[in-house]
Amino acid sequence: MGALDPPLRSPRFRVIAPAYPGFEVEVEALRADPTPIERVTVPDTVEHLAGIVSEPESPPILIGHSFGGALVQILLDRGLGAAGIAIDSVPTEGVRTLPATQIKATFPVLHNPANRHRAVAFTPRQFHYAFTNTISEQDSAAVYERYHIPAPGRWVWDGVLANVMPGHQATWVNYRNDDRAPLLFLAGGQDHIMPAAVNKENAERYEASAAHTDYYEFAGRDHYTIGAPDWEKVADYARTWATEHAPWSRRVIARRQSLES
Secondary structure, eight states, X not given: OEEEEOOSSSSXXXXXXXXXXXXXXXXXXXHHOOHHHHHOOHHHHHHHHHHHHTSSSSOOEEEEETHHHHHHHHHHHTTXXXXXXXXXXXXXTTOOOOOHHHHHHHHHHHTOGGGGGSEEOOOHHHHHHHTOTTXXXXXXXXXXHHHOOOEEHHHXXXXXXXXXXXXXXXXXXXXXXXXXXXXXXXXXXXXXXXXXXXXXXXXXXXXXXXXXXXXEEETTOOTTTTTSTTHHHHHHHHHHHHHHHSHHHHHHHHHHHHXXX
């Protein structure tokens, strides 16, 4: 999850990358003591991030990867942010597409109901299939060693159960909200754990709203798309889209063009 403050006098952005509550320590510390992962909840995380993205004088661009994509959607639905980008997003409540690769990728968490209350680690082999399937096992092992922490079983299980439990669950958003900021979904054509089909249906759910929603798929990219080779292409696409759709950014561009003409 990240947020971008608007550029006032230059095209550069100031990047803010807040951690989830309790995740403010190094990877090694979370592996040694995954208690914060076991305890973290979606509502607490949303409230934590809402406080942070509300601080800038101008609404920031919200960018989230994986579950961060779902959090971006929730925050936008609350009226926060100038624009939102959900990369390889976990679906919000109501999305029912469930490809076979996603079932296999999430099986380490979902095979045991008791994992709903645990932090569940992936093996290097499971990690390679779920997250880094377009790079070699050797390169994946290096990514695993640097970034892997156990998954919050509660979040995975609650996401599955959201569509069968009564009432609105933690990942519910109002797909008919006409007032939310523009939203872009970026999907990877080879993403196993959050396949493009899932992201596409999530984007299509917003067709009931007059708010601007776009979807773009990067062929051949996996869930590790923001760190895999050619990640700059994803970043450039996101930056260009955000610059074109964030209201304050359009005003900055128009003012700059006026001064140059």
